[in-house]
Amino acid sequence: MEAISSTAGSDFNLASRKAQEAAWRRFQATEWLESVVGTLGISKQPSEKEFISCLRNGLILCNVINKIQPGSVPKVVEISRIPSQSLTWDSQPLPAYQFFENVRNFLKAVEGLRLPVFEASVFERDNMDAGSSSKIVDCILGLKEYNERKQNKERNGSFKNSLRSPLVLQSNGRNSSRQLDMSANSENQTPKQNDAHKLEDSIVKALADCVIGAKENLDDNLLSSIRNGNTESIKLLRKMLSSTLDEQLQYKSPESNTVNSDLFKEVSGTSTNSDCNRWKVFRAQEKKLSNLKALLSSTKEEFRDLQSQFQNDLKQMECRVEELSTAAQGYHKVVTENRNLYNMVQDLKGNIRVYCRIRPAFRTDTKNVIDFIGEDGSLVLLDPLKGYKDGKKLFQFNRVFGPTTTQAEVFADTQPLIRSVMDGYNVCIFAYGQTGSGKTHTMCGPSGASQKDLGINYLALNDLFDLSNTRKGVVKYELFVQMVEIYNEQVRDLLTADSASTNKLEIRSCTSENGLSLPDATMLPVKSTADVLNLMKSGQVNRAVSSTALNQQSSRSHSILTMHVYGKDVNGGTIRSCLHLVDLAGSERVDKSEVTGEGLKEAQYINKSLSCLGDVITALSQKNSFIPYRNSKLTLLLQNSLGGNAKTLMFAHISPEGDSFGETISTLKFAQRASTVELGAARLNKESREVMELKEQVESLKRQLANKEAQSPQQLNKLDPRSPLQRPKPVAMTIDRTPPRSRRLSIENKCPPKSPVAPPNSASKPRTLKTEGRLLKTPEPQVAIRNEIIISSEIRTSTANGKSSHIRKSFRTIGKLINGSEKRIPQKTNEIRSPTAPVISKPSRRNSLTGIQPLEISRRSSLEGVDHCVIVGNRNARTPPPVNCSSKTKWN
Ligand SMILES: Nc1ncnc2c1ncn2[C@@H]1O[C@H](COP(=O)(O)OP(=O)(O)OP(=O)(O)O)[C@@H](O)[C@H]1O
Structure with a gap:
């Protein structure tokens, strides 16, 4: 708001100054016309309207030009003789044809003198608007100048052809202006200075008149005292004028500034050489300033273009960056997934994981062989004896820890x-x-x-x-x-x-x-x-x-x-x-x-x-x-x-030192080889309560059987038709006597027992506790349990003597327990085998994650023709400890 009001204020000032200037020039023109043709009958500072009306009939103009250049307008259209006093600006206008002739003839004559002309239409009432008299004033002041030059020429015999601005002309013509006695110190001054001062004072007075006429906001007392020739008041006004001119210089175009400055200088009478120089510099600077302004505006324009272009580019870039970040996120996601999948595959394959750790270098006298440590586990070494191109060796591990890695990070x-x-x-x-x-x-x-x-x-x-x-x-x-x-x-x-x-x-x-x-x-x-x-x-x-x-x-x-x-x-x-x-x-x-x-x-x-x-x-x-x-x-x-x-x-x-390069390479090669070793999926050594109970039951059954055998060998002998020599020898920790015939006893009683009669050659075959596997539903996905056990003939024998019913019952319970667990745990179809399928004696790592042992018969169990078998778990199976096994330390 402040900026707007200050601009409006400066515009207003400018218009006001312009109006003053125009009034000043009208005053000069009127004054000169009066000096040539006598009183015009208008005020000394006529308004624009007054001035034009006065000249509209062309009579004054024709008379003036005829006085300066006799015969310029040979035929002047005379109007009825009206006393000059009554020729006022607001008198009724003559018919157009009457004055048009005069004005046309006047303009022709002025043109002949190569002076500035104006359009005759400016005298038409309808066209009269602010500033319309300025060209008439220019023309009159031009005539005035012409006249002065002519007179000078006549006086000096020389005539300068150069035309100058009417404004400059008017100032030059001040010497010939009418004399106004307003100077206070005329005695001490040269006649020229006196003239100048007089002129000054008269101008100031005229201005004061003008201001009063224009009803400017000035102190009435000041103005009237100026009119009365008060020197102090004149000085005061001069100061005001000079400051006003200074102000104007800041707003006006260089051309008008020149005019004002000239005017000011001439008015103030303080023009010196240094002032001139300064003025020149000032003008040059002003010119530069205007150039700079033009440059600034064009630069602003360019800047605006660039800005909009930049914004467009920025938007495009934003879009691209967004696309890239989306792609990068996707990429990182995929990389992470890949890494996880890789680790998963490694876990499933059970590869030995290999981490490489580089210790800090302790010696500075040898080259460091570490060239690059990758986040992804890559490591590049540089052979100190070979060049950068041939000496590079790349290794890949699960992770590489650099020399600065801390224990905690590892x-x-x-x-x-x-x-x-x-x-x-x-x-x-x-x-x-x-x-x-x-x-x-x-x-x-x-x-x-x-x-x-x-x-x-x-x-x-x-x-x-x-x-x-x-x-x-x-x-x-x-x-x-x-x-x-x-x-x-x-x-x-x-x-x-x-x-x-x-x-x-x-x-x-x-x-x-x-x-x-x-x-x-x-x-x-x-x-x-x-x-x-x-x-x-x-x-x-x-x-x-x-x-x-x-x-x-x-x-x-x-x-x-x-x-x-x-x-x-x-x-x-x-x-x-x-x-x-x-x-x-x-x-x-x-x-x-x-x-x-x-x-x-x-x-x-x-x-x-x-x-x-x-x-x-x-x-x-x-x-x-x-x-x-x-x-x-x-x-x-x-x-x-x-x-x-x-x-x-x-x-x-x-070690990173160059002199250990050979050892370092062999260590890394060894490690690389180790990383290719596949161990298979690691096995969980966890056993559920049911399995524990089963194991305990199996243990107690075994013990019972062993006791039974030990207690009643005679009974067995009675039932066993074989001779003692034919009977199998006892086997440590398992069942030490095998009955002559074996019977397949289903835990669930699903399979009928085999023939109670053993084959004739059965005595020579291993036939103690024999397990035959059929994989049923597993308690865990990778678990295979054989749920059928062929119980050796000893059990049957025990049954025969009436005491094995308890044992059979227990086995049935075991079967039920196993089935119970089957129902809870999903089945792995590819491990279901035919009930008649042979037992796979090779232990599989994936057999059991819960530690449930597939019961197997070791082929090595039959030695020396003795019928016995050892219950063997897979490699890590928790086989029940041997009865007689002693150890220094025991699990609680
Ligand atoms: N990462 C490390 N940061 C700081 N010092 C280390 C680091 N690794 C090893 N050292 C230092 O290097 C020296 C040798 O290390 P260290 O005894 O552990 O080697 P080593 O491989 O066990 O040797 P050796 O096979 O002969 O027993 C020690 O003084 C140890 O403190």
Whole structure:
């Protein structure tokens, strides 16, 4: 609003100044006309209307021009003689034809003098509007100038042809204007200055008249005192005028500014050379300014175009970015899905997961061989002896941890795997790599570690405790720890104070009562992280460590920390699993490690066992039928983890230094090979309450049968037609006497028993407890249960003596229980087999996730022609412990 009002104000000022200027020029023209033809009968400062009306008949104009240039209008149309006084502006106009002739003749004459002319139509009343008199005034002032020049010429004999603006002319003509006695200091001034001042004063007075006439808002007293020739008032007005002119300079065009400035200078009489220069500079600047304004407006225009173009571009870009972000989101989604699917496939195939960890470089004198570490598990090494182009080697793992990765970050990636121990999976994590590459750092942490640098061993066990506490209400867990080392091909217990000579453990390749490969190793219960920490510390103290040229604290043995987990849920189900945390001794080149004597022997053992590990990995990756587990204690102990049903993770450790490049490459190749080993889906070692009960019943039945046999051999002899020599010999832990004939006893009594009479040659065939499988609905998708058991003739015999009815009843109950579970759990159709299908004796990893054992007959069970059979589960089956089996440690 303010801007608008200020613009309106300045416009108003401008119009007012223009009006003043026009009035001023009319005044000059009137004054001059009067000086030539005498009084016109109008006021000294006539209004526009008054001025035009006065000149409309053309008579004055013709007389004026005839006076200046006699004979210019030879025939002037005279009007009836009217006293000049009565020739007023508002007198009735003459008929048009009367004055038209005069005006036309006047204009012709003016044209002849090459002076500015005007249109005759301006005298028509209808056309009279603001500013219409300006051209007439110009013409009259032109005549005035012409006259002055003519007079000058006549006086000086020279005549300047140059025409100047009427406004300039008028100022020049001030010397010849009538004299007004208004100067106060005329005595001290030159006649020229006096003239100028007089003129000035007269102008000011005229202006004052003009302002009064125009009823400008000026003090009446001031104006009347000016009219009366008061010098002070004149000065005051002059000041006002000059400031007004200054103001005008800011608004007017350069042309009008020039006029005003000239006028002002001439009026003020202060024009000097410096003023002129300044004025020139000012004009130049003004010109520049106007150019700049034009430039600005064109630039604004361009800018507006660019802006709109930019906005269009921006919109298009927005659309494109949106499209791209949608595509990117889709891409990321697909990548994540792919990764998940890949992991799922890996899990299903049971591939050994391989993480690579690069330790920080400790030496600066060798080149760093790590070229690139990808988020997706890719790793590029650069051979320090080859160029950038040929020396690149790419490896792909499940994950690569760079030198700056912390222990916590490494653990975070391992945690889900470790946690699955508490769900019943066996897990094995082992650290492999060249000596000094950081295996012990990853597994145990640095010696004297602060809490944040603790290794996976500690973090894992700590996490298991946390988990067991969280699940307290649902599952009751018990945790036990074993810690052993393999030193120079001997397994030593690290949690015992026994001397080195007595401290030798035997590995049971066929897992013992509690599924322990090392049943003789000390197994201690742990209830808190502090317990674990103490045990680990004492274990570390007992571990064989010595200093080599490559590592000050080099592990000279493979250490295996095993956490056994036993859980019982509220429904009576059980979980049995174990977590192996293996810190292998580092492979080393003896020339580099500079070991001798005992150290050299240690290094040879280490390298040999690692080479055996390599052989096993190679055989597994090539899916060979024979896997050389027995070639070393290490592979024998890790058999189940490497080729069994555990979830296995390997940390391949490498050093970034260039001088270890050879070892680094061989470690990575080994790790790459390990990652191709498919173990099959890991198996859940979880048993439901029903299965537990079944197992218990089977156990008690077996015991009853055994007792029965022991109590009444005579009875059996009576019933058995064979001679004692023909009778089968007893078999340990199972049924030690086989009756002459076997009978197939269906648990559900669906199948009628076979002929009670045994075939004549039955005595020579294995016929003790014989199981024949038919896969029924499984309690879990991958579980196959044989629900038919052919009970040996001993049972039939027992039935015969009337005491086996209880046993039969029990078997029936077992059948019902199994069927009961069948109803709850969906059936896996592809595992349903014909009832007559033969028993598949090869244990399948997918047979049972719940740990339900398919009962099988070992082909090896019939030895020395003795009829006996051993109930064999699959590899990880929880077979009932032998009656006479003793062990140092027992599950509670
Ligand atoms: N990621 C790491 N960050 C910091 N220091 C590390 C890292 N990895 C290893 N180190 C340091 O490097 C040195 C050698 O590591 P470490 O003893 O764990 O190697 P190693 O592979 O177990 O050797 P060896 O097979 O001879 O026992 C130690 O001083 C260890 O603290």
